[in-house]
Amino acid sequence: QQPVQSPQAVILREGEDAVINCSSSKALYSVHWYRQKHGEAPVFLMILLKGGEQKGHDKISASFNEKKQQSSLYLTASQLSYSGTYFCGPRDYGGSQGNLIFGKGTKLSVKP
Amino acid sequence: DTAVSQTPKYLVTQMGNDKSIKCEQNLGHDTMYWYKQDSKKFLKIMFSYNNKELIINETVPNRFSPKSPDKAHLNLHINSLELGDSAVYFCASSQGDHGYTFGSGTRLTVV
Numbered sequence: 001q002q003p004v005q006s007p008q009a010v011i012l013r014e015g016e017d018a019v020i021n022c023s024s025s026k027a028l029y030s031v032h033w034y035r036q037k038h039g040e041a042p043v044f045l046m047i048l049l050k051g052g053e054q055k056g057h058d059k060i061s062a063s064f065n066e067k068k069q070q071s072s073l074y075l076t077a078s079q080l081s082y083s084g085t086y087f088c089g090p091r092d093y094g095g096s097q098g099n100l101i102f103g104k105g106t107k108l109s110v111k112p
Numbered sequence: 113d114t115a116v117s118q119t120p121k122y123l124v125t126q127m128g129n130d131k132s133i134k135c136e137q138n139l140g141h142d143t144m145y146w147y148k149q150d151s152k153k154f155l156k157i158m159f160s161y162n163n164k165e166l167i168i169n170e171t172v173p174n175r176f177s178p179k180s181p182d183k184a185h186l187n188l189h190i191n192s193l194e195l196g197d198s199a200v201y202f203c204a205s206s207q208g209d210h211g212y213t214f215g216s217g218t219r220l221t222v223v
Contacts, residue, residue, distance in 0.1 A: 030209055041202060042155065044211030085153060091209070099145070099167060100212065102155040 001025050004088050005103035012078045012110045015022060020106045023070040023086030031039040031064050031071040032100055036083075045073075075108070083110045115139050118203050118215035125193055126223055133188045133218045135203030144186035145204040146178060146210065155202070161186055190220075197221045 003024045009020050022031065029050045032041040048071055049065035059076040071090070075082055085107045089100035116137045126132050137144060142179060143162040147155050159178045160167045166178065175191045203215040 011153075032211060034212075036153075041214035041216050044213065047209070047211055049209075076155050087155060099157045101157060101171075105153055105155075109185075 001067040002093075002101055003088055003103040005086075005088055005106050007106060008104070009107040010109070012075075012108065014080060014110055014112055015077050016101055018075045018078060018108060020073040020086050020088075020108075021070060021074075022072070022090065022103055024066075024090045024092065026069065026090070028064075028066055028069055028090045028092050030091045031062075033062055033071075033073050033092070034087045034089065035084045036087065036105075045086075046084075047051040078108075078110045080110050080112065113138060115213050116203055116205055116215040118201075118218050120218060121216065121221050122221075124160050124221045124223065127193055127195060129193050130189070131193060131220070132190070133201055133203075133220075134216045135188070135215055137184055137203075137205040137213070139205055139207070141205035141207040141213070142183065144180070144183075145206075146186065146188050147202045147204060147214075149202060153198070157194045158188075159168060161184075169199050193220075193222045195222050200223075 006021045031048045033045040036042040050066040061075045066073045085105040087102045087105045089102045119134045146158040146161045149155050158172045177189045179187045198220050198221050200217045202217050204212040206212045
């Protein structure tokens with residue numbers, strides 16, 4: 001079952017903040033976040049494990065609420081280098097057999 | 113040193129041909145994957161393999177077959193290529209529940 005990401009796209013000015021949401025219909029035990037720049041491979045940002053922890057990577061942080069079966073990625077004071085498509089990959093206990101089923105992605109464009 | 117390497121980077125071929133894409137990882141990871149990314153940028157899992165178990169996404173046509181000569185390699189063989197197979201194919205690897213490392217991708221164009 002594919003997770004739902006929102007928004008599908010967002011345009012920011014440098015220095016602005018953004019939130020990307022990821023929700024699943026299944027019980028989760030972890031969520032991965034990746035960023036893919038145009039013409040490149042996806043790059044791992046962080047993994048959130050159950051327990052509602054929040055993690056950070058530079059000025060990018062994320063939270064995971066396993067009860068709500070959702071995760072959010074927070075981009076603070078965005079930089080031009082943040083542009084790309086962000087994918088969440090929730091890991092559930094069941095049918096995906098541990099494989100990451102990625103959302104459709106959120107395209108983030110940061111303008112000067 | 114490249115962590116996950118794929119060859120070739122580009123592949124243009126005619127319908128009906130058979131082709132292979134090679135993938136090697138030097139990270140010592142226990143699991144390798146193949147993902148397909150279509151023109152809408154949707155990343156779809158095709159296979160995962162951890163030298164004990166091959167997991168095949170049920171939607172993948174049986175024209176696609178993974179072949180793993182050892183735990184550092186997972187090649188993708190495609191028979192009777194179709195126009196709809198055109199996409200970017202990414203190999204990835206991981207260890208336990210850690211992040212995936214992706215290869216740089218192979219852009220397959222079927223004409």
